[in-house]
Amino acid sequence: MNNYDHKKIEKKWQGVWEKSKIYEAKTGGKGKTFYGLIEFPYPSGAGLHVGHIRSNTAMDIISRKRRMEGYNVLYPIGWDAFGLPTENYAIKMGIDPAKITKTNTDVFRKQLKSVGFGFDWSREIDTTNPAYFKWTQWIFLQMYKKGLAYKHRTTINWCPKCKIGLANEEVVGGVCDRCESPVEKREKEQWMLAITKYADRLDKDLDKTKYLEKIKIQQRNWIGKSEGSEIEFPIKDSLEKIKVFTTRADTIFGATYVVLAPEHDLVTKLKPQISNSKEVEAYIKAVKDKTDIDRTSDDKEKTGVELKGIRAINPANGEEVSIWIADYVLATYGTGAIMAVPQHDERDRDFATKFNLPIIDKPLVDTKEITDKVGGKIVTKYKLRDWVFSRQRYWGEPIPIVHCDRCGYVPVPEKELPILLPKVKSYVPTDNGESPLAIISKWVNTTCPKCKGKAKRETDTMPNWAGSSWYFLRYTDPKNKKEFASKKALKYWMKNGVDWYNGGMEHTTLHLLYSRFWHKFLYDMKLVPTSEPYMKRTSHGMILAEGGVKMSKSIGNTVDPKEIVALYGADTLRIYEMFIGPFDQSVAWSTESIIGSRRFLDKIARIQDRVKNVKSDDVLEKSLHKTIKKVSEDIESMNFNTSVSSMMVLVNEMEKSQNIGIKDFKMFLQILAPFAPHITEELWQKLGEKKSIHKSSWPKWDKKKVVDENITIGVQINGKVRTEITIPVDINEEDIKTLVLKDKKVSEWIGEKPIRRVIYIKGRIINIVV
């Protein structure tokens, strides 16, 4: 079935490339640089997924093209290895997560190498390696020192069945991701990172980047910037005031009541004046106990209680309005209080209707003027909230903080980093929702770095987003022991940040935002050269199983890349995954169709035998230059599917050609090389080349050869194509008109009818209106 021995060829060249280190990036030099980045994989036990290959091949193609264009290219790889599946597997099997990680990364490395990616393996990093996470901890300490890391009592998600605290990303639709029991709330002290302090810059600086528009939009929606007014509603017979936030100050004359979030501070303060405080307290407690499922349940019927005995005053007209608490007002957004305008707001209207509150229609006023008049001010608010940074888990970076009864929280001195994970017998979290580290008293008990008294280590660990928030910096200088990366290396590779970063849309609001935040912090510390980490960000679509459903182990519809590589070869797999469909869209896998990509490569290997030291047929030469142009442009816009198809067209043409010149065939091999690195290298060197094709120069298309002298265009009568005509490309409008009107078919169609108009679009179409 196969014409060339892919097993032999691919193994051979992978060995040669590794020995000659052609993909290793040297820091320094005068030439231009290119830093291409893919999201480093999580080395799961399932092994490499065909989706990894799709995104890795795309950036591999871009990196290889850049190298051939004369750039010094950095295309690194590593492992985002802290994470829950590893920990859960460790719990189940009682194996050290570090051992599992080692096994898994070994498998991943081998698999990635078998596909022939041009990664610089000498820069491989692993977030679970102490030499790496030392710097993750170090960056955390710098944030702590600048007041960006703080401890805060907040509610966490608690799974009553697994008896563990869950991370937000482990809660899917209000239930535990592992056992599907409804998640409850528990209060706990948590480490937080003040990402909201950067909200404005995270929004604004998107303008500096070349991210795909949809990525910018999604980030902006998540940050949720909105301008509005803060206005105070005085409480009657009290010195207290209720500060509300509204984007519709212009509707203030329609405000007929005020609502506080149940958790609002004022509720406690005003307690002595509230006549129904028992009812109020019962409501607050009920809200607190509500699970996420209850709060977001389908009917979303509004609930709330009036604070009887107190009234607020609408500052716009001096009228008294009632005060309520209701859980449809969120404590964490705005001021935690709103003025309700049932006439203009659907939620307020629902509430007002249910509790018989007045709904009045008043004329609108100017927002700015009224805000001024009532003594309010225009403010900007964000939906973004601070980042809950602690996890009650074993398999993460220990947070380098010590708690001392006398000194409070004390950062671990930098020279004591890294704080290593102790060996434990069980990785199961404890009953009270604390990390398994909490029961290792030998590790927990320590001395306070400040007063040398007794102290305890922080037992929470960092989320898996920590290590990935700065890994791209480490690649520039992965073995540095003194700094997370030298300024020289950072400046050399990241003059504009990472030049091109491709990844999944699912990381747009978490990883992408988190790493931008860390980077901005490091920029403020003058430790990195740019305020934005990534210049360009693009995204790939998912590969679905046959039939368009998700690939999953439990359904048993996964595809193992290993088998495809064994059967058809890595080059075929790469070509197939690029040809499968538009890169940014989800596509369904089809094992049946792979053969087409293999046939394409077989054809090329066969054509090689017919290549001679002659001048190619003119038509073929033209097609070649058109294809060089098309492929060169398509790679830049990530239209890999059409570049493959245009090369297929060219190869089909070669088959029919009499003369295929060696020079032209080599140029074709060069543009195919990034897609199919093994077979092109084999054929290239068979043609007498001694240097690797991947170190050769990207071919240039000849401008004269991409235009035809004669072209065939359609001839329309009244907008319908009736025939076609072949004309010289530079024919003038008058000549083509007379030529067309002389045409037999055309005159038949026109008959006696008078010609009203003739429209000629150069090189495209001619339309005769009768």
Next chain:
RNA sequence: GCCCGAGUGGCGGAAUUGGUAUACGCGCACGACUUAAAAUCGUGUCUCGUAAGGGAUGUGGGUUCGACCCCCACCUCGGGCACCA
């Protein structure tokens, strides 16, 4: 509900962004080579029609000499957010 995408043959998809709709690939059918099979090559393959010709890009309307592409209304699917005032 809001914000992004997408809807084209039996299937994956292409269309120079307003100019010959269905490139390329899979599949299927027939033929060549072969004792035979595989591989390979050739021909055909949106639809109705013997043909001339007509009809088709989710649906209905509009703009235009001309619409898969632009505008309006709607339907379906995928992704994100979701009581954010």
